[in-house]
Amino acid sequence: MSRAITATHLTKVYRRYARPLDSLVEMLLRLPRHTPFHALSEVSFEFNFGETVGIIGDNGAGKSTLLKILAGTIQPSAGTLEVNGRVAAILELGAGFHPDFSGLENIRLGLSLLGLDEAETESRIPEVIEFSELEAFIHQPLKTYSSGMQVRLAFSVVTCVDPDILIVDEALAVGDAHFQKKCMDRMTDFRRRGKALLFCSHALYQVRHLCDRVVWLDHGRVRLAGPAEEVVDSYQDHVRRQDLSHPARGADRPEAPVEKRAWIESARLLGGETDSEGETRFVTDGPFRLEVVAESETVALEDIHVGVVIKRNDGIQCFGASTEADGMALAKLSGHRFGIVYEIPALPLLSGEYSLDVWLIDTSGVHVYDSRQSCLPFRVRQSMKAVGMCWMVHYWQPPQENI
Structure with a gap:
């Protein structure tokens, strides 16, 4: 199995300033006025073609920073990254699109940014429009699109170029149920054809069933990496412990209405x-x-x-x-x-x-x-005298001992 991505000791440090003016003072006087923030620290993992790897962790764990580095939109402060093949990524909603351009113009823009020439771009446009189901809005400015429509356009663009490595962030969560199903089917087919898929989501059920391996990030570091079920179970134990410490966590969060096909x-x-x-x-x-x-x-x-x-x-x-x-x-x-x-x-x-x-x-x-x-x-x-969660069939017998 050939290697798609090799990340070695990836580290990303941002500068935090108490006031915007401090960055100018630091530049002019060459005096440090910032506090370093390690968004990622010594993150290492390998990722093969034919595998689906999940990235999980709490908010602020460094997931988005890692995905941006893997997608090539930002550079690490330290460490090395080896990527083999064409990479396409869906990260922040609307990233790479221009709000004043029409959907069609943004398709052309997106395909060109992914490395397609003019002839290839024009040949892929019908497929993008068909998969996105945005024919009626394709000539309207992107700024008039809902968040779900923007996700449709972005996912259709990045997957129609048939990349070698696909990176998908939580952005799909804002799509409607019908399109989420289409996306999952396409990602499943993508994996079946031996491509490399990196999937970042808080939907642990999907992570468990879609991914072969999972990387759990915690405060910018890899806390655990391994088989999907093992890592997801450990992370859920961690979440339960947090919920016991903060029982009101998420209790006031309203649930968005969901379109249901079944x-x-x-x-x-x-x-x-x-x-x-x-x-x-x-x-x-x-x-x-x-x-x-x-x-x-x-x-x-x-x-x-x-x-x-x-x-x-x-x-x-x-x-x-x-x-x-x-x-x-x-x-x-x-x-x-x-x-x-x-x-x-x-x-x-x-x-x-x-x-x-x-x-x-x-x-x-x-x-x-x-x-x-x-x-x-x-x-x-229960009628029997036993303690615990479940009844297990058991037997008692004398020890095997030579007398």
């Missing part, structure tokens, strides 16, 4: 008993069943799957599964409806309070059509 019509627990407080109750080692019914008029049945995660009331994820991962198909119901029943024949959970996350996802396991999180609370009660 949605969960209903999710309900089957069986169980209703206890004196009106909660649904199951018993350890007894059956557990969940029915999920979804609906869509535009998405094919074979491209819709259900994922379920059981969570304890302290946020610990006990178990998760999906029809996509298990190779199961949803059943066709009346009209545009379809559904599945999720069953655990012998529930191993011990006494406690739990809830469910129910996800509607596509065949790639990456794109989320709809979700219901922390829904359907239920309780579990």
